Amino acid sequence: MNGGYVLSGKEYGIEQESVDVSLEELYQKYRKYSFAIAYRMLGTVTDAEDVVQDCFVELEHKPLNDIQNPKAYVAKMTMNRCLNLLNSARKQRETYVGQWLPEPLGESADLPADWLERKDMISYAFLVLLEQLKPIERAVFVLREAFQYDYKDIAELLGKSESNCRQLFSRSRRILSSGESAPEAPISPNINNSSRVKLLERFTTAFLAYDVTAMLELLAEQPVFVSDGGGNVHTVMRPMVVRKGVLALLTSRRVLTVLRERDVVHTVINGEVQLAFLKDGEVRETLCLRLAPNGEHIQNFYLMVNPDKLRHIHIRTEEVSVKE
Structure with a gap:
């Protein structure tokens, strides 16, 4: 087909x-x-x-x-x-x-x-x-x-x-x-695409530094942020669908602060390089990013903090921290 x-x-x-x-x-x-x-x-x-x-x-x-x-x-x-x-x-x-x-x-x-x-x-x-x-x-x-x-x-x-x-x-x-959010393909043709890895590194740096200017440059025109805590962990309850709101969320010093206390690593999730947040070597959160068609901006953020849904994410010893 x-x-x-x-x-x-x-x-x-x-x-x-x-x-x-x-x-x-x-x-x-x-x-x-x-x-x-x-x-x-x-x-x-x-x-x-x-x-x-x-x-x-x-x-x-x-x-x-x-x-x-x-x-x-x-x-x-x-x-x-x-x-x-x-x-x-x-x-x-x-x-x-x-x-x-x-x-x-x-x-x-x-x-x-x-x-x-x-x-x-x-x-x-x-x-x-x-x-x-x-x-x-x-x-x-x-x-x-x-x-x-x-x-x-x-x-x-x-x-x-x-x-x-x-x-x-x-x-x-x-x-x-239909809609702006439809992925172009079910999986990236190259999970180790260097440009994707570099973009993830830029995002991590901007996120950890609360860098509004750098973060704004990374966001697509209509980004969407969704988080799942399952009632087990406090998190953002509703999707954020406005660029200004997503920017404020990702650079706020009052929200998502626990993520900045973790070790951040690149890991393969569902066939693509994504971000995992570790405490004492255990995955506590994952952040899956979908890039815009141009590959230069981030269209969707999917933050998983529900521990019941993180039991099948394990980090190999060769995966190293990207946190500065």
């Missing part, structure tokens, strides 16, 4: 074959596939892990020889659980304290090493964007773009007609393509 929203999951597409294997072999072969679907659908590592576990627990009670297409079967089980979780999560998030953001996933997360590969990552900004979609829209979009399913397979997997799936996909693309 062409277009700017391919989510780097082509290798996981449906294979029309029957496989006579043991449950352990199925688990080893398709667990990464199941997790890749679940994380793109749910935006949380813990829930995605639970979905994978539930799927293979169910398979323990199934006659495996009756399964004609194991990969398609795993996909359907995974997606059904994700849709159920998303439908219930929408109600739960109505009572969520503050803003809800997806759980960031570090390159060195404490997951099996082969569950996610860098080329299969979805950028944090794009994961945030997917939250605009209804569960069924997200399902169609993820299956079509991430896993290259044709509409016939999507229809069978979701219990919809092909025409309905086409309409859902078209609507999803319109939603994701």
